[in-house]
Amino acid sequence: MGRGDPTDAEWERLRPFLPVGNGRCGRWRDHRQVINRIPHWVRTGVRWRDLPERFGPWKTVCERHRLWSGDGTWERLLQQVRGAADAEGEIDWDISVDSTIVHAHQHAAGARTDPSPEPSAREGRKGETPGRDTVTKFRRPPGGGGAGGEGLGRSRGGFTSKLHLSGDGRCRPLSLIVAPGRRADCTQFIAVLEKIRVPRRGAGRPRVKPGSLAAGKAYGNGPVRKHLRRRGIRHTIPERSDSQAARPRKGSRGGRPPGFDKDRRKKRNTVERPINRLKQFRAVATRYDKRGYVILDTATAAALAVRLRM
Template sequence: MGRSDPSDAEWERLRPFLPVSNGRCGRWRDHRQVIDGILHRVRTGVQWRDLPERFGPWKTVYERHRLWSADGAWERLLQQVQAAADVAKEIAWDISVDSTIVRAHQHAAGARRPGSGSGVKGGRRGGTPGRDAVAKSRRPPGGGGAGGEGLGRSRGGFTTRLHLGADGRCRLPSLIVTPGRRAGCTQFKPVLEKIRVPKPGPDRPRKKPDSVAADKAYSNGPCREYLRRRGIRHTIPEKTDSQAARLRKGSRGGRPPGFDEERYKKRNTVERAINRLKQYRAVATRYDKRGYVYLGTATAAALTIWLRA
């Protein structure tokens, strides 16, 4: 058993939520062997073709990961594990939001454009849509979007950016992938709205945290207005220029936003969660060409963190 392989106890927590074969691809290879192979690649960053033989054919492992990334299976597994933790009262609902830059390897460039006809880079003869075109219609939101598969040029070079939230125990309830040049505050609302922890029975899933903390990058009107509209307590420091502008206006500038210094000290949970996430080398350096596949890679790493918390 390798370091990245789930233990028997972790496997028993995950096994009830695994998808079953849809019958179109025959009988699926043993889930545990394939998931062990996926998590080995997520931890080590090894090329798919170089996976050890004990995980079976590398193509099977890759295709399972690509399929589950496209149809949102990784995210549904993460939600089910979160639901079990919520029932056990193990989730600290004080959420901290931040983002982090990830350098993209040169192999992450050059993804084929899905659905292109013949004569166009990435197209198929006769204009028949390829597997990536089919996956595009099934992929979950937050896997790249208009930014060219979540890749872009920024001061750090060829990069992508992970926007995320972390609970009070350094675990990640939501992840979004954008190009590296995309500012963190632009994805503040999508990150919070992606939090969705199912409840047992007919109860609605929980989507609202008890409180939210973020740094000055999120100190703007739209972010604060969104939190006020949802009735979420928040701790976000005011920018110096915003404070000066408010003071210049006198009574017309309004009251200063509330700020809880003790709550803000706990915002380091998201920094520690990012450090924990980047222990997985396929997350710390992006090798995946497709944005939705990289989101699946990051979600599989976050799922492992939840299982081992």
């Protein structure tokens, strides 16, 4: 076993949830042999062709990672591991939300645009929705559900993506979203909350609602607070200075100042620690992938490694 490879105990936690086969790929190569290679690449960020020879053919590792990113296997594995952890009481549902900038390497640019199919007679009518792009080999939408194509954009830091995430009270990621670096944090807040899905053992719907939530001033606008009140989620978000200044001008329409729990606010740093842990993986700290769904599931594979080692 090489440095950083999953231990026997971690492998036993992961093994029951691995897929048993796939019609397109025929017979799987040994899962453990391949899974040992992918964390090495995520941790070091080397080119696929530069993987050590002891890992075998680099193309097998690359295709497996992209295939599992495309069909959502990494996300399902992480959800199942989270479900087992929640059943054992290992998830603290007092969550925090934040984001971090991921600088994009020059190799992350230049993703090809999928050609659109010929519109049908119905789609060609005035007012009808045009046809969707052709289905590519990997079906996951670009950008991992975030707006902005492949999740790339120009910001103050240059060519960047932004990783939005929620973390539980024990400093482990609960949900991940990739968006362009120029997008404001509050625009992805609802998407981050909707991404929280922790399966339950046996019958029952997945848990999607946190016990409480803390976030920074970037999330202190009206739509975010309205969404949290509608879902009945207790939250601690400091009020922005422009909102404070606007209240006296609005008079009775300005409403009352939102509640604020200083003690709960002190726990908001629990989301900074999973960010630091994820950025220990060099393929997450710097984006090398052209496709948004691949960088999203690269971060998901890193979050899975963090979850297994806690």
